[in-house]
Amino acid sequence: MSACHGAEDAVAATTGQPVIAVAGNPNCGKTTLFNLLTGARQHVGNWPGVTVEQRRGVASMHGMKASVVDLPGVYSLLGGGGTDQAVARDFLLDGNVDLVLNIVDASNLERHLALTAELLETGRPLVLVLNMVDEAKAQGLEPRTEELSKALGVPVIPMVARTGHGKQDLLNAVSRALQTPPQPARIRYPAVVEDALHTLSEALGEGHAARRRFGALRLLEGAADADSPAVGELLGAVRARVTAATDEEAGDLLADARFGWAHALATSAMRRGGRVGRRQRVTDALDRIALHDWLGVPVFLLVLYLVFVVSFSGGNIFLDFFDQASAALLINGVGHALYSVGLPAWLVSVIAGGLGGGLNLVIAFIPPIGLTFLFLALLDDSGYMARAAYAMDRLMRRLGLPGNALVPMVIGFGCNVPAVMGSRIIEDPRGRMLTVLMQPFMSCSARLTIYMAFAVVFFRSDGGQVVFLLYVLGIVVALLTAWLLGKTAVRGEALPFVMELPPYRLPSVQSVLVQSWQRLKVFLFRVGRVIAVIGLVLFILPGIGWTSKGLQTTDINHSLLAQGSRALVPLFEPMGIKEDNWPAVSGLIAGAAAKEIVIGTLNGIYQRQNSADLMNAYRDPDIGAQLWRAVKTIPANAMTFVSTLNDPLGLSDLGSTQAAEQASGADSATLKAIAAGFTPLSAFAYLVFVLLYVPCASTMGALRREVGWGWMVFSMLYGIGLGWGAGTVIYQVGTFAHHPETSWLWIAGIVAAFVLLVVGLRVYGSRQQGPGGGLLEAPS
Amino acid sequence: MKPLFAVRDRLREQGMATVSQLAVVTDLPFATIEDMLAYWQRRGRVELVPLGAGDGCGSACGGGCASCGVPSESGVRVYRWRESDKATAQPVTFHRPTLLRK
Numbered sequence: 001m002s003a004c005h006g007a008e009d010a011v012a013a014t015t016g017q018p019v020i021a022v023a024g025n026p027n028c029g030k031t032t033l034f035n036l037l038t039g040a041r042q043h044v045g046n047w048p049g050v051t052v053e054q055r056r057g058v059a060s061m062h063g064m065k066a067s068v069v070d071l072p073g074v075y076s077l078l079g080g081g082g083t084d085q086a087v088a089r090d091f092l093l094d095g096n097v098d099l100v101l102n103i104v105d106a107s108n109l110e111r112h113l114a115l116t117a118e119l120l121e122t123g124r125p126l127v128l129v130l131n132m133v134d135e136a137k138a139q140g141l142e143p144r145t146e147e148l149s150k151a152l153g154v155p156v157i158p159m160v161a162r163t164g165h166g167k168q169d170l171l172n173a174v175s176r177a178l179q180t181p182p183q184p185a186r187i188r189y190p191a192v193v194e195d196a197l198h199t200l201s202e203a204l205g206e207g208h209a210a211r212r213r214f215g216a217l218r219l220l221e222g223a224a225d226a227d228s229p230a231v232g233e234l235l236g237a238v239r240a241r242v243t244a245a246t247d248e249e250a251g252d253l254l255a256d257a258r259f260g261w262a263h264a265l266a267t268s269a270m271r272r273g274g275r276v277g278r279r280q281r282v283t284d285a286l287d288r289i290a291l292h293d294w295l296g297v298p299v300f301l302l303v304l305y306l307v308f309v310v311s312f313s314g315g316n317i318f319l320d321f322f323d324q325a326s327a328a329l330l331i332n333g334v335g336h337a338l339y340s341v342g343l344p345a346w347l348v349s350v351i352a353g354g355l356g357g358g359l360n361l362v363i364a365f366i367p368p369i370g371l372t373f374l375f376l377a378l379l380d381d382s383g384y385m386a387r388a389a390y391a392m393d394r395l396m397r398r399l400g401l402p403g404n405a406l407v408p409m410v411i412g413f414g415c416n417v418p419a420v421m422g423s424r425i426i427e428d429p430r431g432r433m434l435t436v437l438m439q440p441f442m443s444c445s446a447r448l449t450i451y452m453a454f455a456v457v458f459f460r461s462d463g464g465q466v467v468f469l470l471y472v473l474g475i476v477v478a479l480l481t482a483w484l485l486g487k488t489a490v491r492g493e494a495l496p497f498v499m500e501l502p503p504y505r506l507p508s509v510q511s512v513l514v515q516s517w518q519r520l521k522v523f524l525f526r527v528g529r530v531i532a533v534i535g536l537v538l539f540i541l542p543g544i545g546w547t548s549k550g551l552q553t554t555d556i557n558h559s560l561l562a563q564g565s566r567a568l569v570p571l572f573e574p575m576g577i578k579e580d581n582w583p584a585v586s587g588l589i590a591g592a593a594a595k596e597i598v599i600g601t602l603n604g605i606y607q608r609q610n611s612a613d614l615m616n617a618y619r620d621p622d623i624g625a626q627l628w629r630a631v632k633t634i635p636a637n638a639m640t641f642v643s644t645l646n647d648p649l650g651l652s653d654l655g656s657t658q659a660a661e662q663a664s665g666a667d668s669a670t671l672k673a674i675a676a677g678f679t680p681l682s683a684f685a686y687l688v689f690v691l692l693y694v695p696c697a698s699t700m701g702a703l704r705r706e707v708g709w710g711w712m713v714f715s716m717l718y719g720i721g722l723g724w725g726a727g728t729v730i731y732q733v734g735t736f737a738h739h740p741e742t743s744w745l746w747i748a749g750i751v752a753a754f755v756l757l758v759v760g761l762r763v764y765g766s767r768q769q770g771p772g773g774g775l776l777e778a779p780s
Numbered sequence: 781m782k783p784l785f786a787v788r789d790r791l792r793e794q795g796m797a798t799v800s801q802l803a804v805v806t807d808l809p810f811a812t813i814e815d816m817l818a819y820w821q822r823r824g825r826v827e828l829v830p831l832g833a834g835d836g837c838g839s840a841c842g843g844g845c846a847s848c849g850v851p852s853e854s855g856v857r858v859y860r861w862r863e864s865d866k867a868t869a870q871p872v873t874f875h876r877p878t879l880l881r882k
Contacts, residue, residue: 111811248785255819256784263783263808287804390801397794501800 018066018178019096020059023088023119024103025112026073029131031055032161033103034070037170061171066098066178077118077214079223092122093211099177103129106136106143106158110266116152117187117258121217123210125181126154127173133158134165140276148269153185189257192245196220196238203234221251283504290384296391301472303384307375308471309464312455315368316463317637319456323364324630328623330356330363335618348618350536353607358532361603361670362524365452369445370520376413377515381507385410390501396479405435409478412442413471415522416695420702430492434485436706438478440695440719443471445522446595450690453599457671458680466684470691477692477722488761489768530596537604556605561586574746575689575727576682576735584677584686594696599670606673681734685727692723721757725750783808787816788825791861796829798858817859829858 022037024030038057055070071091072084079085092100102119104112109130119126133143149156155173159166189197200216207215218224219235226232242250272280289295335352339345379385389406396405405423412419416439423435443451451470455463486492545559556562565582568589577584583605591598678686694700694716704712729750732743786806791797802813820826 108811110809111815114815252784252823256782259784259812259816260781263781263812284807288807291805387804390804501798501804 017058018064018098020066020068020099020101020174020178021071021092021095021097021124022068022101022103023071023092023115024073025075025105025115028073028103028105028112029161030073030103031070033101033129033131033159034068036161036164036167038068059171059174061175064175064178066174068101069095069097075115077115077122078218078221089214092119092124093214094207097124099174099181100124100126101129101174102126103131103161106130106133106270107139107141109136109270110262113262113265114258117261120152120184120186121210121214123184123186125177126152126184127170127177127182128152128154128156129161129170130156130158131161134160134163136270138276140272140274140278140280141270142273142277144269144271148265151185151265151268154182187257187261190246190253192242193220193250193253193257196242196250199238200231200235203231217254221254286504287387290387291391296387297395300388300391303379303388304471305465305468307372307379308468311371311375312368312452312464312467313641315371316460317634317641318367319364320633320637321630322366323360324633325627326360326363328621328626328630330359332617332621332626333623336621336623339615339618345615349615352618354536354604355532357603357607357670358536358600359528361449361453361599362528362532365449366520366524368452369448370516372448373516373519374512377512377519378507380515381505381511383502383504386501405431405438405482408435408439409442409475412439412444415444415446416440416442416699417702420699420706423706428492430486430490433490433707433711434482436703437485437711437715438482440699440703440715441474441478441481441692443474443691444595444695445519446696447690450595450598451687453602453671454674454678454683454687457675458678458683466687470687473688474691477726481718484758485761488758489765491765491768530594530600532600541604561605565589571724572689574731575685575724576679576731577686578677581677583673588689588693591690592694592697594698595690598690602674603670606670682731685731685734688730689723689727692726693720695719718757721753725754783812784816784819787813788820788861791817791820791826791859794861796858796860802859825862826859827862829860 020037022030022034034055034057037059043056053072057068057070059066059068069091071088074085074088077085077089077092091097100119100122102116104116116126116128128148130143130145130148136143143158145156145158155177157166157170157173159170188194197213197216197220200219201209201212204212204215206212215224219226219231220239226235239250242248242253246253248256271277289299292299331352334356335348338348338351379388389410392406408419408423419439419442420436423432423439447470448467451467452463455466459466541559541561545554545561545563547554547558562582565585566579568585569577569579569582572585572588573579583602586605587598587601590601674683700712700716703715728746732746736743783806787802787808790802790805794801799810799813799817802808802817803810806813808816817826821828
C-alpha cells in the first residue's frame, strides 16, 4: 500500500475508471462495505491539506473496474462536523464523482436518511445500500426496498456487508447505475423556503448549480457565514421574508422538512412485522389512548374504577366465607374453649368478643383488599401507571399544580404518612407545600377498611362503585384544594414533571404477588393489630362510667364513652347521625388518632352491646355447621359475581332499592349494628366525612414536620370543616324533600362559610411576599 | 406532520421532558428524538438538565435514592426548553412513579 496521496492524485491514478464515493454515518458499516468491494486493492493516504485519512481502492464488476473512495463518516454535510465534514462535502460537490454509494443502517433508517437527504442535494447519481437488514429483521422490521427505491428514485440494495450477503446484487446495481445514472428525487421544501434558496443560489454566483444550492442551504441554516456584505444583506432579507410568512425561522423549516421526509420515508419503507412488530403496534395503539390529551385522564379513571369494582365484586365471592369462618373459629370457637375451661364470663367476652371480633373484621376484608392490591400491582408492573401519571400530569399542570405531585398522591393510596414525607422529592417549596396539603385527602388503606365495611352493609350490589367514588372524591378534593391554595394563599408557577416511560410488558407473576403481599402484610399486621387491640380496649372502656358513687362499672349506655360521644352527636346530626348512634361518633373521635381504629371502635362497642347473645353462642356453638354455612357462601356468591360480569359498571343496580342493599351481607354483629344505626344516605355522608377529616395523628405529625405548625393546624381545621360541610350537604340534599327550609339554611350557611374561607385565603396570600415566600418552615 | 416542531412544541409546553416522554407523545423513534433535541441544542434552545436526588431521598423512601426513582445508572436524560417560563436553572429530580412504593 502507498501513503500520502491527495484526492487529485487518487483520481488521477485511476484515470479512465469511474469514481464511486462511499458515504454514510459513522458506524454504519461503511468501511466494511469498502473492504468488501475493494478487497486487498486499497491505498491509504491523507486528503489534501489535512490529516484526515483517505482510503481508496479498486472494485471489479462485470469486467469493469471502478475507483472506490471511502469518505469520512459524517452525520451531516451542511455544517458543525469539522474537517471530516468539509472533506466529504468538497469531494462530493467538486470531486470527480460518478456515483455515490450511500450506506445506511436499516435498523435505524430514519436517523440515517437525514444524511441521504443532504446527499440527494448534491445532484450526484446515488445507490442506497440498506445495510444490516438482519438486525432490522431481528427487531421485527421488514424492509420494503421497492417502495423506498420508488420514493428516492434510486436503486436500493438490501445487504449484510459484514457477511457479504447482497454483494452481487450491489455490484449489478452499481454497474447499471454507472451505465445509466439514476435521477434521484430531491426533498421539496416549503415554497417560501424554495424561493429563498433560489434567490440565495443566484446571488452566490460562483460554482455549479448544486454547489450554489448547497451554499444557499448552509447560509439559511446558519452553518456558514456570508462571504460578502451584499450576500449577508440578502440573507437577512430572505430570512425575514420566510419568518414573516411562516412564523418560523428558515433554518428550522429546512431541518424540519428533512426530519419529516426521513420519518415518512422510513415509516413506509420499514414495516413492523412478526412478534416484535405486533408488540410495537399494540404499544403504539395503547399509548395513543392512554396518553391522549383528552382521553388519558378519563381512561385512567375508568381503569381505576374497574379495579375497585372488580376487586369488590370478586372479593365478595370469598368475603362471607372469610367472615363467617373466622367468626366461627375466633369468636365462637375460642369463646367456647375458654368457657369450657372455666374462665369467668367477662374474660371470655373480652378475649373472644373484643380480640376475636377485631381479628374477625380484619380477616373478613382480606379478599377485597387483597384483590385491590393485586390489581394495582398488575397495573404498576405492566407499565401503565407511568402512563397514568403522565396523563394526570398534563391535567395537573393545566390546573397550575406541580406535575410530580402525583407521585406522593399514589403513595398516599397506601398510607398518607410516607406520602407527606415523599413530597420532599418536589424541589420548589411552593409545589412541595401544596403537595403536602393534598395528601390527607388521599384514601389510604386504613380508610379502605371502613369503606369496605359500610359498602358491604349498605351498598353490597355496587360497593365497588361507592369505593371508587370515594377514591375519586378524595383525588378531586386534593386537586381542588391545591388549586385553591395555589390561587390564593400560596401563589406561584408550577414546575414541570419529568419521568421515564417504560415499555408495556406482561406483568411478572412473582413481582405482582410479592408486591401485593407486601401491601397486604402491612394491612394485616399493622392495620389489623391496631384494630384488634383497640377493639379490645374499647370492649372494656364502655364498661365504666361516672355514677353517683364515682367511677364505677356500668352498662354501656351509661359509660364514659357513651356520655362523651352523646355530647358530640348534635354536631353530627346535620349529616344524619342520630342520638342513639353515638358509637359512630366514638369511631370518629378515635379515628382522628388512626383510621384503623374506627372499625375497631365500632367493633368493640357493638360486640359489647351484643355480649349477652354472644355468651349463649359460647356455651353451645355449632362450629361445624357455621363453617359449612361459610363454605356454602362461596358458590352462591360466585354465581352472583358471574351474573354481574356482563355489567361491570353496575348500571343495572342503579335502580335497586335501599332495602335490598341493606338486607344483605350484615352477618357479623358489628356489621349488623352498622346497618341498624345508619341509612344508606347517612352512611355515605359518614364515609365522606371519614374521607375528608383528619387522616390520623401520624399524618398530622408528618405534616407539621414538613410545613410547620401553622399549616398543620390549617390542614386539620380545613379537613374537618370540609368533611363536615360535604357530609352535611350530601345528607341535606338527600333529605331535602322532608325539610326544605332547614336544608336550605344548612347548605347556604356552608356555602357562605366556604366563600369566607376563600376570601380569607386570598387576603393572606396577597400579604405574602413572592411565591410561597415565608410560608415554609424548614423540615426537621 | 412537522416532527421537529412537534417535539419543540411539546417540550416548550412541558418545560422539561425525557426522550421517552417525547417519543411516546409524538410517535417518533427515540433516535430521531435525540437527533432533534441535538438540533435544538445546537440552536441554543434546549439544554440537558443535571439530574439530582430530592432532599428527602433515602429518608422519605426508606430505601435509598434508587427507591425514590432516581436512575443512578440508567442514563436517562432530561431536556429543558430554554425559553420556557416553566423551567428554571435548578436541577430536577427524576421520578419513576409506582403505586406500590411504601
